[in-house]
Amino acid sequence: GQSLEQPSEVTAVEGAIVQINCTYQTSGFYGLSWYQQHDGGAPTFLSYNGLDGLEETGRFSSFLSRSDSYGYLLLQELQMKDSASYFCAVRSSGAGSYQLTFGKGTKLSVIP
Amino acid sequence: DSGVTQTPKHLITATGQRVTLRCSPRSGDLSVYWYQQSLDQGLQFLIQYYNGEERAKGNILERFSAQQFPDLHSELNLSSLELGDSALYFCASSVEGTGTSINEQFFGPGTRLTVL
Numbered sequence: 586g587q588s589l590e591q592p593s594e595v596t597a598v599e600g601a602i603v604q605i606n607c608t609y610q611t612s613g614f615y616g617l618s619w620y621q622q623h624d625g626g627a628p629t630f631l632s633y634n635g636l637d638g639l640e641e642t643g644r645f646s647s648f649l650s651r652s653d654s655y656g657y658l659l660l661q662e663l664q665m666k667d668s669a670s671y672f673c674a675v676r677s678s679g680a681g682s683y684q685l686t687f688g689k690g691t692k693l694s695v696i697p
Numbered sequence: 698d699s700g701v702t703q704t705p706k707h708l709i710t711a712t713g714q715r716v717t718l719r720c721s722p723r724s725g726d727l728s729v730y731w732y733q734q735s736l737d738q739g740l741q742f743l744i745q746y747y748n749g750e751e752r753a754k755g756n757i758l759e760r761f762s763a764q765q766f767p768d769l770h771s772e773l774n775l776s777s778l779e780l781g782d783s784a785l786y787f788c789a790s791s792v793e794g795t796g797t798s799i800n801e802q803f804f805g806p807g808t809r810l811t812v813l
Contacts, residue, residue, distance in 0.1 A: 684730075
């Protein structure tokens with residue numbers, strides 16, 4: 586089976602940098618994705634890492650180490666609107682199947 | 698707006714009843730996924746359909762079933778409802794192919810089911 590671990594809550598100050606870690610145990614690992622979900626909203630895709638290293642998209646970066654079964658999401662220049670839940674998700678194997686297994690999410694609170 | 702639509706937005710029903718949730722994927726997307734989100738369990742994958750055929754199955758109860766129709770819309774049927782089935786049900790769609798685009802799933806706004 587698959588399991589993912591991420592902190593349940595993180596609080597950070599507006600303008601600061603925050604890192605949300607994710608460790609996983611899975612078979613047939615293909616890649617690690619990150620999704621953002623605001624209260625009452627739908628998850629929206631942030632980034633994907635299929636290979637080791639850092640992917641940068643604006644203020645958000647995501648990192649993967651396959652050998653350590655570990656990844657993180659880095660949010661820079663935090664804004665109040667970044668307050669949301671962040672989910673890591675593992676894409677697992679299967680011919681033609683792009684099944685995602687999600688972690689339980691990290692609730693980020695950005696304070697002034 | 699992700700381009701994925703779900704109806705209804707809210708559904709309130711009683712234990713033992715049966716409901717049908719509907720999802721229309723983004724134009725051009727052949728894959729549809731169903732997820733259940735509850736407070737204690739997070740986002741749980743239920744089932745995936747690709748171009749009308751079941752492709753992957755997750756933690757879907759036997760009381761639940763789904764199908765994808767020729768026009769690619771999908772329905773999730775929940776029967777013999779229990780209090781614990783109260784949750785947000787999301788549908789997502791994705792495009793098949795190569796490159797990073799296949800790793801992005803586009804989620805609909807969800808259907809909030811309340812079982813009383």
